[in-house]
Amino acid sequence: MKKTILSGATVLLLLMLLTSCKSKGKELPNLSTPPNIIYINVDDLGWKDVGYMGSTYFETPNIDKLSKEGMVFTQGYAAAANCAPSRACLMSGQNTPRHGVYTVSPSRRGNSKTRKIIPSSNTDHLTNAMVTMAEMFKTAGYTTGTFGKWHVTMDPINDGFDINFGGDHRGNPGRNGYTAPYNALPNLEKAPEGEHLTDRLTTEAINFIETNKDTPFFLYLPYYAVHTPLMGKEELIEKYKIKGGSQGQDNPVFAAMVENVDINIGRLLSIIEKLNLSNKTLIVFTSDNGGIRSISSQNPLRAGKGSYYEGGTRVPYIIKWPNTIKAGSTNATPIVNLDFFPTFMEILEVDLPNKILDGISILPLLKGNKIEERPLFWHFPIYLEAYNESKDDGRDPLFRTRPGSTILYKNWKLHHYFEDNALELYDLEKDLGERNNLVAINPEKAEELYNILDSWRKEVNAPIPSEPNPEYDPNY
Structure with a gap:
């Protein structure tokens, strides 16, 4: 780990600044402690499935508020157009050819009579030898927790996470899986009948924050929502039936799922504020890939999940980090989820000399600067x-x-x-x-x-x- 040694004069200056800010009633960020990091990864949420990106159908006031408090990336991408490879890229920091996770097996999808060539073989999971993002955080002394869909290996506990609620090899919660009982999802076996999965995952994430409020933590919150099976709360479904939609955004069950995710993100943000952790916490909000076009259109983007047209890979992105990121800013620089591994490494000052990374640190962008234009693949x-x-x-x-x-x-x-x-x-x-x-x-x-x-x-x-x-x- 890199270490920064401060001179006596620098320490004295910092103490003077701290005293000055306290005397004026201002909170000075802790310059010696790296931030808590929360990565919210909504499943199958499309680029236009939130209010701040222009949807008039979906009601997402908490996510919209977050967009005003952080930086919105209008040209942000997932490294793959479907769930398993996108998550493998995020957690490994490496593009699909390096780990071989291209899809949920098998690779020979569709009718064989319509496939002209034999596709490449698919790898189901990252190998044990792969250093994951969570393991990198452990190197920096962080407590790590994942709450929701893992879909990268069999068990995230073996890949750097201290705590796991709901995550294993599965890519969806199963039939009727959004209400308890939860089809034996890990550590969610005891649940009151009818409890909602998105609510429960958020509750466990809040418990994790409260328990670890005094030490740096990495909270990975990969909701199963809004992946199929489509299941929403009845009162929200009725609300959207009455409201109605247009131009391919008109599914009341899906809208109910989107709004419930927003409600729970509001719960999460509230506890961060209540515990006075806002200035110590970096938050990323995004999706693992584009939305399913037959469920919610992403016009003007073409196609959706599974396609390498923009509708399949361009996703919503918000990054909030008070005292570093300018609130209410917008950035059109293309970024990809491969970039977060090297970005977090730079923020944490961690060296992994043998680690191959395919993204770049976007810390300069977060500080209001530019990065060199580069191709994305x-x-x-x-x-x-x-x-x-x-x-x-x-x-x-x-x-x-x-x-x-x-x-x-x-x-x-x-x-x-x-x-x-x-x-x-x-x-x-x-x-x-x-x-x-x-x-x-x-x-x-x-x-x-x-x-x-x-x-x-x-x-x-x-x-x-x-x-x-x-x-x-x-x-x-």
Whole structure:
């Protein structure tokens, strides 16, 4: 661990500043203690599924208030378009080719007669040898707790967490799983019948904060909501039935789930304030991937969860850190959840010399500065079948995505599909919905991005499937 040694003169100056601020009734942040960190990871919440991002249907007053207290990233991304790989990327700090978690097994999704090539194999979980974000926090002396969906290994306790409520290998709470009894989710076996899962996870997270208020803690709050099965509180469902929606945001059960997440985030923020921890706590609010388009449209973004169009990977982001982040600020710099591992390492001054990280520290952005423009990469050498052929808005009606890679660089986005070696090029500044393929008009830009993408794939040893599928039937 890095250590900072202060001179006697510096210590004296700090003491004078502390005395001065106390005499004026102001609270001075503790400069020697790293912040508590809370990472809220809502499941399948789309870019436009919150009020502060422009939705007039979903009511999220607590999240909206958080957006005014922190920095909103309008071009924030998940490192993968579905649950398991996105979480594996977050917790490992590494992109999908390094750990091989691309989806929830198997990789051969959809009807075999419609798959032109044999997809790459999928890895279910991170290996024990992988240093996780939680283990990094333990290196810095933090107490760690996870409350909700883990979906990265079999047991988060083996991966750096001191406390686990509700997390194992599962990707959803199961049938009727949002009300107790909870289908044997870890440490939630004893629950009053009818208790709501989102409420309970928040209660346990609050207990964790109260217990550890005097020591640095890392609280990972990956709600199972708003993942299917869609189950909401009846009074909220009725509210949204009466309210009604439009333009693809009109599902009252889903809206009830979104609002209940917001209510519980309000509970969490209230306890942070009550315990006078606000100035000592960094909070991240985001989602693991885009929303399911047939449940909630993300217009103008194209497609949704499972797709590598913007609707599948662009997600809401708020970061709050008083005395460092300017409240009410907005940042259009592209960031990705891979960036949080190196960011937290820099904040905590932790060195992991043998750790390979694919993101960068965004601490300069949080302090109001800039970072060098860099490409972002996605690699998905497998298939994901369609949710809804008429609403998914993907490249074809049978799959949310077919095997391919994507690069985003300076508002230009290139998709490369392996089945037919096709390229799609979009200028997101002018075409956020990815409707106008510019490959034929601007082949030079397509070639430039392809070369950067291909170099990256070679660097990380990304598998590119090409073996024909003998079961493929072009006439099916």
